[in-house]
Amino acid sequence: GAGVSQTPSNKVTEKGKYVELRCDPISGHTALYWYRQSLGQGPEFLIYFQGTGAADDSGLPNDRFFAVRPEGSVSTLKIQRTERGDSAVYLCASSFPRGEQFFGPGTRLTVL
Amino acid sequence: DQQVKQNSPSLSVQEGRISILNCDYTNSMFDYFLWYKKYPAEGPTFLISISSIKDKNEDGRFTVFLNKSAKHLSLHIVPSQPGDSAVYFCAASAKDDMRFGAGTRLTVKP
Numbered sequence: 451g452a453g454v455s456q457t458p459s460n461k462v463t464e465k466g467k468y469v470e471l472r473c474d475p476i477s478g479h480t481a482l483y484w485y486r487q488s489l490g491q492g493p494e495f496l497i498y499f500q501g502t503g504a505a506d507d508s509g510l511p512n513d514r515f516f517a518v519r520p521e522g523s524v525s526t527l528k529i530q531r532t533e534r535g536d537s538a539v540y541l542c543a544s545s546f547p548r549g550e551q552f553f554g555p556g557t558r559l560t561v562l
Numbered sequence: 563d564q565q566v567k568q569n570s571p572s573l574s575v576q577e578g579r580i581s582i583l584n585c586d587y588t589n590s591m592f593d594y595f596l597w598y599k600k601y602p603a604e605g606p607t608f609l610i611s612i613s614s615i616k617d618k619n620e621d622g623r624f625t626v627f628l629n630k631s632a633k634h635l636s637l638h639i640v641p642s643q644p645g646d647s648a649v650y651f652c653a654a655s656a657k658d659d660m661r662f663g664a665g666t667r668l669t670v671k672p
Contacts, residue, residue: 553605
């Protein structure tokens with residue numbers, strides 16, 4: 451596809467469960483970003499990949515959150531032992547280095 | 563800590579008038595600034611950007627102004643159209659890091 455895609459679009463899970471959120475960036479974009487957006491807030495930075503490596507993971511809130519990008523393209527954000535406070539829209543974006551970021555539609559995560 | 567602030571959560575203007583959205587930042591290392599527009603159930607889409615070496619960038623109805631000494635930027639939309647109604651996010655970047663403001667919901671009334 452032409453844009454960034456994210457799956458699933460919606461995810462409902464129970465407290466304590468494990469979830470994986472997937473991001474397919476625009477082909478050729480080497481940079482990939484994960485953000486979390488809560489209601490009434492702007493996107494909050496979580497982690498940034500340049501190629502396969504996490505160049506900056508300072509935004510991950512705690513060690514329950516982890517992200518990978520093993521082949522420098524698709525990325526997966528993994529959340530262990532989910533908590534109700536993890537409920538948010540998780541946005542993925544990709545770009546060329548220092549270029550504007552193109553966002554996916556997001557995954558709405560609801561933890562019951 | 564909020565490095566990028568949009569102090570107006572909402573703004574309402576009449577069609578045809580000017581919309582001015584404001585943004586303040588605290589980190590003097592930011593050297594690239596962007597505005598994104600977001601419709602419900604969609605990801606933010608890039609609108610316009612400005613480098614810190616400029617103080618103005620114009621693209622059609624959209625103009626971004628940067629005042630580095632005041633650490634302030636603004637987005638002007640003129641004339642405003644009902645289709646401009648959306649949430650607008652200001653973003654600031656240093657190297658590959660980017661921080662977003664909380665957004666301003668713009669409503670343009672016909």
